[in-house]
Amino acid sequence: MTEAVIIAVSLYMPGHLLGGYLTGKGDGWAESALLRVACAAAVCTPVLVALAVLGRFETPFILGALGVCAAVAWVLLPKSEFRARPGWWDLGALGAVIGGFALYAHPAEYVIKDRDPGVYSVVAAKLARTGELLIRDPLVGAVEPFHEFEYGVKYPGFYIHGDGLIVTQFFPGTFALLGIGDLMGGLWGGLYPVLVFGALSVGAASVLGGELFGRWAGLIGATLLAVSYAQVWWARYPSSEVLTQFFVLSGLWPARFVRRREAVTGILAGALLGGAMLVRVDAFLAAAAVPLLVGRDLLLGHPLGRWTLVCVPLLLLGGTALLYAATLGERYLDLIYELRVPGLASRLAPYLLGATLLVALTVWALRRRWSVVAPGTCWRSAGVTPP
Numbered sequence: 001m002t003e004a005v006i007i008a009v010s011l012y013m014p015g016h017l018l019g020g021y022l023t024g025k026g027d028g029w030a031e032s033a034l035l036r037v038a039c040a041a042a043v044c045t046p047v048l049v050a051l052a053v054l055g056r057f058e059t060p061f062i063l064g065a066l067g068v069c070a071a072v073a074w075v076l077l078p079k080s081e082f083r084a085r086p087g088w089w090d091l092g093a094l095g096a097v098i099g100g101f102a103l104y105a106h107p108a109e110y111v112i113k114d115r116d117p118g119v120y121s122v123v124a125a126k127l128a129r130t131g132e133l134l135i136r137d138p139l140v141g142a143v144e145p146f147h148e149f150e151y152g153v154k155y156p157g158f159y160i161h162g163d164g165l166i167v168t169q170f171f172p173g174t175f176a177l178l179g180i181g182d183l184m185g186g187l188w189g190g191l192y193p194v195l196v197f198g199a200l201s202v203g204a205a206s207v208l209g210g211e212l213f214g215r216w217a218g219l220i221g222a223t224l225l226a227v228s229y230a231q232v233w234w235a236r237y238p239s240s241e242v243l244t245q246f247f248v249l250s251g252l253w254p255a256r257f258v259r260r261r262e263a264v265t266g267i268l269a270g271a272l273l274g275g276a277m278l279v280r281v282d283a284f285l286a287a288a289a290v291p292l293l294v295g296r297d298l299l300l301g302h303p304l305g306r307w308t309l310v311c312v313p314l315l316l317l318g319g320t321a322l323l324y325a326a327t328l329g330e331r332y333l334d335l336i337y338e339l340r341v342p343g344l345a346s347r348l349a350p351y352l353l354g355a356t357l358l359v360a361l362t363v364w365a366l367r368r369r370w371s372v373v374a375p376g377t378c379w380r381s382a383g384v385t386p387p
Contacts, residue, residue: 003059004184010066011180015040017073022265028085030093034207035268037200038250042271043069045247046317048176049278053324055132057179092219093206100226101199104235107191116170117238119157123168123175124190124238128182133175134328135166159331167328169335171321173279174240191238197246198235202226204249240280247276248286257310266310274317281325281336287314299363 019036027035047065051057108117127133140160157169168175177197182190202222209218225231234241251272257265273290276283294307325333 004189007059007062007180007184010063010070011044012036012040013070014043014066014073017070017077018043018268021073021077022268028087029090030203031207034200034203034250038204038253038272039268041247041250042268042275045173045177045275045278046271046320048180049172052127052133052172052176052179053328055134057127057133057176057183058131059183061131062180062183089210089215089219092215093203093222096206096219096222096226097199097203099223100202100231100235101195103226103232104195104198106236107195108236108238109191116157116240119169120174120178120240121190121238124178125182125187127175127179128190133168133172135168137164137166140164140166161328161331167331169332170240171278171281171329172324173275174243177243177279178238194238194242195235198231198242201235201242201246201249202231204246208249208252244276244280244283244286247272247279248283251276251286252289264309266306267313270310270312270314271317274314274321277318277321278324281329281332284318284321287318290314295363 015036015038018039019032022035022039023032044066047069048057048062051061051065123133126135135158142164158166159169161167177193178190181193185192202225205225206218206222209221211218213221231242251269253265253269253272257269270290273283273287276286290307290310294304297304297307
């Protein structure tokens, strides 16, 4: 029990210090709390993934690495001059998170099975027990020279990479996050991280929706998300979908970044979207928000240099995920290609080509017009206040 508490505190502390630095003017307790949790996830996920791949997923190494992160944040980052202010809306967001947690409180007891959740649960338990994500099987290594394994498959969800090395099918982020639960609470504890992230996703939806569409809309949307059948199902299921959901909803912080011009918040957005790529192979689709927002600034004539703070962590973590996919995850990508890509590409190619040409022509026409019209003239001629 003591070890579990120490690990939990070490996971949270980097986020607490970073979130305190990023707290902005007008933030309530709900925004401040989500900011700290999102920062903790952005920092801890790459650290845990690195330790898992290096075979050092053990309590001393985890505490040491996260302690260094917390110390760096405490020494280098000053406290924000703004303080979060409590309000009635914070109670609404808190109620949505607690209600979601209550709905998902009994996780699905999905431990041994050949489908995705079984692979996640078994490998996470093995990771917590041995500290190693990659598997070395001496029997496979001895048999390999004279026995060809078809497509490098040993069991469903596992692939042989030579020299007795067996690699799991999926990306390492999910195993690391579930493995922390196993490390803190045993096999039963490994079923709870998805549940916790599911409840936190409801809070992320509330705050993000409030930022974009108003607080009432954010709270109603978060409540509908919390009680939806799909959310209740997947938040109790040891898999990667809900983990990715939290990273995506929290990583859509560029909306706040663009609206309030808070450049440093862009680092958090890029780190969260990049962290999603370490969890799930198709999470790169969520990063499409970044080029769309960059295109918005390009069309409006705003400076683009501030997007560097978003793109640097996004490219670093996305590049790490790509490197993993091109090496250890190569067989997994082959499987996805064989099952999905040919048919999907043939159906989408005409639409993608048309959309690309349309966007290119629109950007060219707007840039050409704005290059000869004084800034704001075209907006005022249409009766619209320039942004």
